[in-house]
Amino acid sequence: MFKIAASPLDPAALQKELLDERAGACVTFEGWVRNHNEGQSVESLEYEAYVPLAEKEGEKILVEAREKFALVAAAGVHRVGHLRLGDAAVWVGVTAEHREAAFDACRYIIDEAKARLPIWKREHYVSGATAWINCATRGDHSAGIPPGPSKTG
């Protein structure tokens, strides 16, 4: 199941839902809010999502992962709202009989989620400026808005 969450993620509880005696490997990914991006000092950030489509597209990515890799289970959650440094923005958990499939699938899910989910991020810098990431256009440069990629890992 892929969910959009408005409150802090609880990785331990999320992982517990994956417990299964057929699984020999569990790989998880968490994206954390870093204190810098493209040379700017980040103070906090906001995520906004088009929730019904984000959950539907997230679920589609999980189905694709189950088709491509020999999994026992896969799940994901993405935060929305205001996040501070060190907060978890996204969690992906995958179980499989063998670790190779679990690693490959976890990576597939987070790569696809970053590229496809209708979720947007605005960074708040220590300087007081803010920017919608990936949405800079010509003319924005005078405002010092970085065109950079996503700020979590």
Next chain:
Amino acid sequence: MFKIAASPLDPAALQKELLDERAGACVTFEGWVRNHNEGQSVESLEYEAYVPLAEKEGEKILVEAREKFALVAAAGVHRVGHLRLGDAAVWVGVTAEHREAAFDACRYIIDEAKARLPIWKREHYVSGATAWINCATRGDHSAGIPPGPSKTG
């Protein structure tokens, strides 16, 4: 730090120690005790370790990972003692600015740990038989001891 632990692993506590505002990605691997291996039904298992050398070799693997990949931190723990189905046998956690390095390093560490740490596993089967994994020799076959690979992921 790489540790050998005689009591159940606490992944949430282990991961908390990795928190760092420079890290944008955290990848963890857990190996769980599965209910079957090479066609036999597993009831439980025991891990035994040569502790000082296992911890020293584990630490060496973490150092290698930090040299090969752009990491913020890396840690690992391996259980010894009697484990039941679903118990975590091994935990590896890695943080990095970016997720590619975190995935690659986590996989490197678990691959090397499985190949190099002086740790042994005896499986207890539902049939009542037991076997030291990877230690079968000619002549054992009459006893039905499987020469199979490791049972977690």
Next chain:
Amino acid sequence: MTRTLHVQYFAILREQRGLTDEKLTTAAATPNALYEELRARHGFTLTGDRVRAAVNDAFVAGDAALGEGDRVVFIPPVAGG
């Protein structure tokens, strides 16, 4: 021929429009045409080639046919994770 649509705005488009959603009546027959109409009216900074469209909570091609009562969302470049 015109149709009445429900348009929802997110992120930079929500800010530039100053609204989260609105009902509007338009002659635009496709998401591409509707985006150009709205961009001209509200000064959206993103060009049409950087925006995807969704209708009734599903991604659609920019030249899909819009129907009466459709819920339309324009999706700026995403940045999840």
Next chain:
Amino acid sequence: MTRTLHVQYFAILREQRGLTDEKLTTAAATPNALYEELRARHGFTLTGDRVRAAVNDAFVAGDAALGEGDRVVFIPPVAGG
């Protein structure tokens, strides 16, 4: 020339020896020679090519020189993880 060594046993070797560790005096000058001596005496099923050696908590080559008082461990095929 003989030397007194401390030998520690793990896993299948511990079971086949029936001991976790012992002190012994041997003429074996290398881990390889010592393993063949112990294997002949105790009927270890693992052949020497499947066992690695450690001396004083560090991996060593099978033909390393053993010194007086060394702590020796023979390492059966590992199965961690």
